[in-house]
Amino acid sequence: MKINGNEIRPGNVIEHNGGLWAAVKTAHVKPGKGGAFNQVELKNLIDGTKLNERFRASETVERVRLEQKDYQFLYAEGDSLIFMDLQSYEQLQLQKDFVGERAAFLQDGMTVTVESHEDRPIGISLPDQVVLEIVEADPVVKGQTAASSYKPAIMENGIRVMVPPFISSGEKILVDTNEITYIRRAD
Structure with missing residues (x-):
């Protein structure tokens, strides 16, 4: 589907220079002299390279549906x-x-x-959150305040995550798969 260069929005996937590119950021620019344009930051979906490109309203690009x-x-x-x-x-x-x-x-x-x-x-x-079991966690140190002190723990998949002091080995926790961070104890 063809769209004008000024209609490109973040998240759109377009065909450009023989590759597939996702629009990461867009900014409409109206300089004092000359015509307006859309400044678009593109990310290549195949190799991850980035590119900044200007598209005028008169230009058309092929929008790709994945x-x-x-x-x-x-x-x-x-x-x-x-x-x-x-x-x-x-x-x-x-x-x-x-x-x-x-x-x-x-x-x-x-x-x-x-x-x-x-x-x-x-x-x-992947799903944003998964439940994993803690296989190894440092013991609680007496006198540490629970508010600011997190301790390292290793989950069943081998990944290290910081958890509150009350979490111990064998407990199941909810983990954010995007940030790789502890959310809360699993129910």
Whole structure:
């Protein structure tokens, strides 16, 4: 779908210079001399490079719609992660580095959303919060105030997180998968 250069908004995905780019920031500029333009910060969806580009209202760009599909995480095999399409039951294999460090939060049966363009995976989103068990936590030091002192703890997936002093080994906690931070005790 073609749109004018001044209609690009943050979050839009466009085809530009032969690649797929997501608009990160936009600013409409009206200089004293010359025509107005839209200053757009773009991020390449394939390799992550950034680019600042000016688009005039007279220019048109191709807006791309990404297909979003829900997949279920099945298992990890070496450097590959295996997912299953929830509608067709077809399997999808992605590399661990495609998911990044958040791959450690994948749990059996977890539902994730995979964004793709022309059947090529572009991005993946995990649930914002997961429940994990603490396997190792430092003991509480008497006299520490609970307000400001957090202690390091290691979760079952091997990731280190800072938790309040009252959390001990064997407890389940809710963790933010984007910030990799403790939220609260799990129910």
